[in-house]
Amino acid sequence: MRLESLSTLNYRNLAPCTLRFGAGVTGVFGENGAGKTNLLEAIYLALTGQTDVGRLEQLVQSGESEAYVRADLESGGSLSVQEVGLGRGRRQLKVDGVRVRAGDLPRGSAVWIRPEDSELVFGSPTLRRAYLDSLLSRLSARYGQQLGRYERTVSQRNAALKGGEAWAMAVWDDALVKLGTEIITFRRRALTRLGELATDANAALGSRKTLELKLLETTTPETYAADLTGRRAEELARGSTVSGPHRDDLVLTLGGFSASEYASRGEGRTVALALRRAELELLAERFGEQPVLLIDDFSAELDPGRRAFLLELAAGVPQAIVTGTERPPGAAAQYWAQSGRFTPLDPLDGPLDMKPEKKAELEEVH
Numbered sequence: 001m002r003l004e005s006l007s008t009l010n011y012r013n014l015a016p017c018t019l020r021f022g023a024g025v026t027g028v029f030g031e032n033g034a035g036k037t038n039l040l041e042a043i044y045l046a047l048t049g050q051t052d053v054g055r056l057e058q059l060v061q062s063g064e065s066e067a068y069v070r071a072d073l074e075s076g077g078s079l080s081v082q083e084v085g086l087g088r089g090r091r092q093l094k095v096d097g098v099r100v101r102a103g104d105l106p107r108g109s110a111v112w113i114r115p116e117d118s119e120l121v122f123g124s125p126t127l128r129r130a131y132l133d134s135l136l137s138r139l140s141a142r143y144g145q146q147l148g149r150y151e152r153t154v155s156q157r158n159a160a161l162k163g164g165e166a167w168a169m170a171v172w173d174d175a176l177v178k179l180g181t182e183i184i185t186f187r188r189r190a191l192t193r194l195g196e197l198a199t200d201a202n203a204a205l206g207s208r209k210t211l212e213l214k215l216l217e218t219t220t221p222e223t224y225a226a227d228l229t230g231r232r233a234e235e236l237a238r239g240s241t242v243s244g245p246h247r248d249d250l251v252l253t254l255g256g257f258s259a260s261e262y263a264s265r266g267e268g269r270t271v272a273l274a275l276r277r278a279e280l281e282l283l284a285e286r287f288g289e290q291p292v293l294l295i296d297d298f299s300a301e302l303d304p305g306r307r308a309f310l311l312e313l314a315a316g317v318p319q320a321i322v323t324g325t326e327r328p329p330g331a332a333a334q335y336w337a338q339s340g341r342f343t344p345l346d347p348l349d350g351p352l353d354m355k356p357e358k359k360a361e362l363e364e365v366h
């Protein structure tokens, strides 16, 4: 998968633009607030149809009512166009002019590494579960469908529990056990490979402590039905379903201890990077094609080992887009970001701050 160009209109602070991207590493650098993260977010949205913002309106430029993002892609020798239209609480996706659902977009197209990924380690189980579910939904469309059904069943069952409808539980329990069993089984299987890749990546990052990924399960396929009936009184009292994959945690252990509880900030950052490299490798294995790698703010990474790891990762994939407040070294092409605009630069130019006349010239263009 290769991103040939990205066009945006009314997307956050980005000025209307069409940016072209070649193979290798493209560096995007500029001051804080210039729009670098917004650009990567727009690319990720156009490639995957996914965003994790709470309200879609946040993505629309203030003062406007609609936004638009378009990616021109090349994959296996053929070209395609993916478009995302955003309005009030509404997202419309098209591939080559035909409306599709998010699940119909290519599922292994991009991986996005961000400074806030450390939250995967130190944040709540909900965040880790969301990471795992989002990755597994990309590996398997069926996983995504069954997870959606399971989540709807849990909320309907919770409504019945709150209403004290004990008589209706047998029906809900059957559906929950069937869907939950499929989810648990798939998670266990996928975690074996994800764990191996993450362990290797963590070692490649120079960590002397072994990283292991485990599921902390509130139930098992064998005991799920009995767990539900056994805790019926408690569930009716609480009005919620207390066991099942919606309550399970992805536990990350470092040297045998829970990373969430015991890892240092730096160790946690290393674990988060290891998870992202594992995601990249797993998607490439599954789809036989390397995703576009997006690295947000490599310059926020002050540790020299982790910074080198990020840049090596970018250099090792067919296409990577790397942002920073300084120029990413080794980039084949460069954009200078300022106030939501992106100006292509000659990669052989020196740093802008050493060339005031060049900077003045570019500001003039803006």
Ligand SMILES: Nc1ncnc2c1ncn2[C@@H]1O[C@H](COP(=O)(O)OP(=O)(O)OP(=O)(O)O)[C@@H](O)[C@H]1O
Pocket (backbone or CB within 6 Å): 011, 012, 013, 030, 031, 032, 033, 034, 035, 036, 037, 038, 039, 057, 058, 059, 060, 061, 062, 297, 325, 337
């Ligand atoms: N919906 C929106 N409409 C207009 N501007 C927005 C919108 N959402 C965010 N912005 C603006 O976009 C800017 C942030 O851009 P972004 O996060 O991409 O910067 P950045 O270059 O990544 O900065 P940093 O180096 O600090 O991470 C902010 O100034 C913010 O106010």
